[in-house]
Amino acid sequence: MKSILITGCNRGLGLGLVKTFLNLPKPPKYVFATCRNIEQAGDLKELGSQHNNLHILEIDLKHFDAYGKLVTDVSNVVQDDGLNVLINNAGIASKSTRLNFVQADSMIDNLTTNTVVPVMMAKAFAALINKASKANASLPMGVNRAAIINMSSILASIQKNDSGGMYAYRTSKAGLNAATKSMSLDLKDGKILCVSIHPGWVRTDMGGPKAPLDVETSTKTIVETLMTMNESHNGGFFEHNGKPLPW
């Protein structure tokens, strides 16, 4: 893998994924990390000062009009090699509620950030990822060739939902899973791997302090799992450790 772009890297899993990729025995030549506000991303900025293969890009992903410039910025760096991997990690989770407290605006917020943004990012970067796939035509389908990884959640599994509530988050991540499956079919001929990943229940601002996994363990496991994925995983939904999840 020569290049990877990860969204939502100011903290939590995004920041953890950036660290994990930078610390690989053979790190990518280019790690692109997006964040909404560079001034509020102190840890990421510090990493940037230590690793000259880390490129920090400031963007609010709800501003779809800004995607063109983002693609150009990445394209200018990777050039003819294209972009190997897009990890749609940026996400939000409105406070969990039962039906009687759900709010329309929180649903629309979650659906926009967690469902629409990853689809529009995949659309924006598809050509550059396709370029990487063609540049690595001898490799099997996988992250070393070309891939789109959507950070989903076990809470998106309709089959596994036995506690209800959480309308904004659950609907938005189930929508994302539906998009993963369509992407995996639309981009199959280009040999671009598309999967949904549940990162585990992780001690982040989103996961809370009671979560059993720390960020480092989750992101290390995710990266190890991604490295093993091939055509047989395309269009699937997996836990951080590679265990398949039902829709």
Added chain:
Amino acid sequence: MKSILITGCNRGLGLGLVKTFLNLPKPPKYVFATCRNIEQAGDLKELGSQHNNLHILEIDLKHFDAYGKLVTDVSNVVQDDGLNVLINNAGIASKSTRLNFVQADSMIDNLTTNTVVPVMMAKAFAALINKASKANASLPMGVNRAAIINMSSILASIQKNDSGGMYAYRTSKAGLNAATKSMSLDLKDGKILCVSIHPGWVRTDMGGPKAPLDVETSTKTIVETLMTMNESHNGGFFEHNGKPLPW
């Protein structure tokens, strides 16, 4: 079943469902039919002039602030009997596209109408449906007691998606299915049946002229199937003929 509210009744499946319920050997005492613009709902208006148990309610369901008045209007009619059934039928389908043509605004439109509206309608009417459930405490779970029926689509089945594309519609109906499952758990204690239904591929403006089913056949089958549903169906996803569908 004393009362039922169906959304999106100016044409297509909504209008067909209204007709089917009105033509039952023992029709509901009150059939509430919403439409966005009463002036453009000629067929529905004509039905209203023939059936005095049909109450036509004009509302744009994207105006969440208008739900309070809608509930009051229905409540004033049904009073202590409550509302037995809500059918969230109103929906839109943006033109099918592959990833390279998907638009953010069409995704947000579909997600708002097909995912958020049914959840907010369920929230708005939950108390009135709960009242019907309590008023019919001797009946088993089902449409004769209390139910929320979400009109989904086989295109929402992530497992069955083998053709890709259709991001706006597929994500919004998968989101709706996720909501159905949460509703079925949140409202279980109130004995309110919640299911997702695929109406079949029907010759409507949405389904197009090549669809194999006509509206009357689809809606008759749906109503027959709904009548047979009980606790064992709660939280499930079914074809119009009752055949279970995978998420």
